[in-house]
Amino acid sequence: MIAQWFSDIGPWSWMVIGVALLALEVMSPGVYLLWFGVAAILTGLLSFQLWDFAFWGWQMQVLAFLILSLASVLIGRRLFPATGADDTDQPLLNQRDRQLVGRLATLTEPIVNGRGRVRIGDTLWRVTGEDMAEGTRVRVVAAENGELRVEAA
Secondary structure (H helix, E strand, O other): OHHHHHHHOOHHHHHHHHHHHHHHHHHOOOOOHHHHHHHHHHHHHHHHHHOOOOOOOHHHHHHHHHHHHHHHHHHHHHHOOOOOHHHOOOOOOOOHHHHOOOOEEEEEEEEEOOEEEEEEOOEEEEEEOOOEOOOOEEEEEEEEOOEEEEEEO
């Protein structure tokens, strides 16, 4: 049954496959199916030109699709390179604890045995550092795993 479907595949089948892949690309996140859809449409266009030739059987069509898929992916990656997370104008977005490095605050709970609490804005943060009394002004020097490291200001 599958062999029969492959042997019956023609130019319009490739066009339908290409349009279906492009439609799926619109509904899915990322840019994955776009290049395969383009390759299928190009294979369909190529099939319109070569349909009457004896060598243009389903094997050659599938081989052409695979080659065109690889080529379109490589060309697409070159034309539209992936941007890294470091290329943003707000590298600390969604990293609230790291945004606080350098800020001054007052301890709301003393640091005892290296642990205490500080209120910054409307949030109470766990802090680590040298033992200090409640009410001491501190500067946030680092942020790790949702916990702030502080030192006396």
